[in-house]
Amino acid sequence: MSFxxxxxxxxxxxxxxxxxxxxxxxxxxxxxxxxxxxVVPFAAGGPTDVIxxxxxxxxxxxxxxxxxxxxxxxxxxxxxxxxxxxxxxxxYTVIVGHMGTHAAxxxxxxxxxxxxxxxxxxxxxxxTVPILILxxxxxxxxxxxxxxxxxxxxxxxxxxxxxxxxSVSHVTCLLLNSFLSINPTGVPFSGTGPAMKALESGKxxxxxxxxxxAVPPIAAGNVKAYAVASRARSPVLPDVPxxxxxxxxxxxxxxxxxxxxxxxxxxxxxxxxxEAVSSALDDRDVRxxxxxxxxxxxxxxxxxxxxxxxxxxxxxxxxxPLLQTAAK
Ligand code: MLT
Numbered sequence: 001m002s003f004x005x006x007x008x009x010x011x012x013x014x015x016x017x018x019x020x021x022x023x024x025x026x027x028x029x030x031x032x033x034x035x036x037x038x039v040v041p042f043a044a045g046g047p048t049d050v051i052x053x054x055x056x057x058x059x060x061x062x063x064x065x066x067x068x069x070x071x072x073x074x075x076x077x078x079x080x081x082x083x084x085x086x087x088x089x090x091x092y093t094v095i096v097g098h099m100g101t102h103a104a105x106x107x108x109x110x111x112x113x114x115x116x117x118x119x120x121x122x123x124x125x126x127x128t129v130p131i132l133i134l135x136x137x138x139x140x141x142x143x144x145x146x147x148x149x150x151x152x153x154x155x156x157x158x159x160x161x162x163x164x165x166x167s168v169s170h171v172t173c174l175l176l177n178s179f180l181s182i183n184p185t186g187v188p189f190s191g192t193g194p195a196m197k198a199l200e201s202g203k204x205x206x207x208x209x210x211x212x213x214a215v216p217p218i219a220a221g222n223v224k225a226y227a228v229a230s231r232a233r234s235p236v237l238p239d240v241p242x243x244x245x246x247x248x249x250x251x252x253x254x255x256x257x258x259x260x261x262x263x264x265x266x267x268x269x270x271x272x273x274x275e276a277v278s279s280a281l282d283d284r285d286v287r288x289x290x291x292x293x294x295x296x297x298x299x300x301x302x303x304x305x306x307x308x309x310x311x312x313x314x315x316x317x318x319x320x321p322l323l324q325t326a327a328k
Contacts, residue, residue, distance in 0.1 A: 041077030045193030076164030103315035
């Protein structure tokens with residue numbers, strides 16, 4: 001008996017009288033019966049895309065249907081996120097959102113066309129991702145302390161890459177800049193995949209990015225990392241100091257990536273998707289790849305829809321005052 005049929009059987013057994021609470025739409029009973037579209041609201045090759053593709057393959061095997069990644073860019077990921085909020089709630093369109101699209105964007109877009117807490121069904125957290133402060137390899141400062149002095153002395157001459165207003169790379173560096181009282185020129189990209197290419201070719205000066213996007217270019221010596229904004233160093237980048245060690249203890253932030261479905265997607269479908277994510281996170285090869293790129297894999301207690309709903313709520317509460325101050 002499939003997982004979903006077990007859920008249905010259990011729920012039916014638990015429903016003495018067939019009530020609305022027990023009614024499961026017919027389409028949920030055999031879900032999925034066709035390909036699922038997983039929207040990534042940034043360009044291919046960036047951290048959100050890499051994390052999505054890392055789990056999608058294993059999820060597809062669990063669900064028995066293809067998962068088609070659709071990269072849809074714009075406005076720091078909020079354009080695609082708003083579109084998925086309005087998509088049919090049938091389980092065949094989901095989005096990989098993150099700390100930007102489903103938290104930090106709320107204070108930055110007064111007329112945001114969705115609300116992360118009201119317009120989505122949280123499905124599952126995929127990964128927590130440390131944030132690095134990165135620079136082009138020939139940028140003069142050699143350390144974070146030198147970067148702070150240099151950026152303050154040259155704030156009108158330097159530029160910072162990001163993936164659009166409200167993206168993780170935008171809001172994390174907005175916070176960094178506010179701590180340093182600097183206001184560089186922002187250079188937006190459709191994702192930090194293309195932004196990283198610009199950093200590697202020296203077209204932009206610095207960027208705050210998710211570690212999963214930075215490990216390969218750092219290892220290749222194409223960019224330099226001043227610090228990781230986490231409590232402890234990353235095991236995959238043991239030579240990169242924490243912001244505390246590097247003299248900026250106040251900057252302690254991280255990103256996360258998670259899957260969301262449109263509001264009112266039937267609970268058994270959400271449960272089926274959640275179980276597919278959790279199976280992927282327990283898969284040896286998926287774990288190895290996520291850990292190789294420096295991300296942190298949520299434990300069982302962090303993987304449920306309710307845990308993700310709590311994370312979204314707490315992150316909106318955390319980032320709203322930070323960005324109301326930083327964006328002044
Ligand atoms: C972000 O800056 O929000 C993401 O890292 C962008 C991306 O995943 O490309």
